[in-house]
Amino acid sequence: MNAFKTLDDAALAGRRVLVRVDLNVPMEGGAVSDDTRIRAVVPTIREIADKGGRVVLLAHFGRPKDGPEAKFSLRQIVDALAERVGRPVAFAADCIGPAAAGAVAALQDGDILLLENTRFHKGEEKNDPAFVEALAALGDVYVNDAFATAHRAHASTEGLAHRLPAYAGRCMQGEIEALEKALGSPERPVLAVVGGAKVSSKIDLLENLVGKVDILVIGGGMANTFLAAQGIAVGKSLCEHDLAETARRILDKAKAARCDIVLPVDAVVAREFKAGAENEVVPVDAVPADAMILDVGPKSVATIAARIDGARTLVWNGPLGAFEIEPFDRATVAAARHAAERTRSAGLLTVAGGGDTVAALNHAGVAEAFSYVSTAGGAFLEWLEGKPLPGVEILRK
């Protein structure tokens, strides 16, 4: 049972419905390389349009720092979105002000409009009341379908729910129901795999996570920060040296909580971040000063596989390496396939989440074989920690 209202409770016909979605999808060469997050919000968009609502989509894309930038424009998502929804999607070059107001005013019942990246305005991340007002002026009803961004208390994910009648969309509703069903009381041992590149925004989560899971495998860019914190030289690898103290605190906390931490013992290193770059496998304490770690090595993969064999539940966010560029996808693909095989043969419960994590599972051809795949990465980890998600909590009020 959900304590929040859903589309079943909303009067939508003839109303301007502001729908927050997560369209923060992976791109390659200017094209969407994994459309999972787009497909996840199609049912909500179609349902609102079919009920006669005027759909006004709000979303962010990437992490722009100083206002509008072409590489963070949602314009590049419009065609992929329209194709998945199977209907035309209009676009407005700003999410507030005259461009947005004009585009919203032109909508007929059942029409769909995507507004430009909300993060082009500083008020979005600050949850600034004036920016919330400017967004609220464009709608009569607010629907939040962005579970993957529900850990952010931003104007379009939280602020708007104070101003307009607020409802959960079908993706939001489905994610919460599925995660509660799968992981409400997980069978132990619980193994978490955390990798990826968003080190600074995810490292703090690990402090609580080590109190919840039995084994924590750390890979990807995240592992480099932990290796460096232990005095290991990681060359030119993606690494947040100023987080060394945080990493050491997490290692201490894990020991106290009897959570096993598994760090890579070997790594695939290269001097260029590009497909087919010359590479070699080295022990983690022998990374050349001019090279970077782009994947965990084969010995580490064997350890991870053995840990998967001993687990009853696996939760995964963040690829083990730079899986988009071959051959640095090997560890992620091998671990994903191993987990999928254990799901089939041993009933391992496998739950994964995250924009690039889902893309990596699709790349490995095993997304369908996992027990559940969430659209959310950071939000999924925070949900696992037991932290209230601002975007969800406000819907429950």
Ligand SMILES: Nc1ncnc2c1ncn2[C@@H]1O[C@H](COP(=O)(O)OP(=O)(O)OP(=O)(O)O)[C@@H](O)[C@H]1O
């Ligand atoms: N060793 C590494 N060096 C550089 N980049 C890496 C390394 N390992 C993984 N990555 C990169 O991490 C990125 C994914 O990290 P991220 O934390 O964004 O995961 P995610 O599943 O998308 O989660 P979220 O949905 O929270 O963004 C990929 O683009 C991948 O190339």
Ligand SMILES: O=C(O)[C@H](O)COP(=O)(O)O
């Ligand atoms: O990719 C994600 O996890 C969500 O879209 C949130 O993005 P953010 O970490 O930049 O807030």
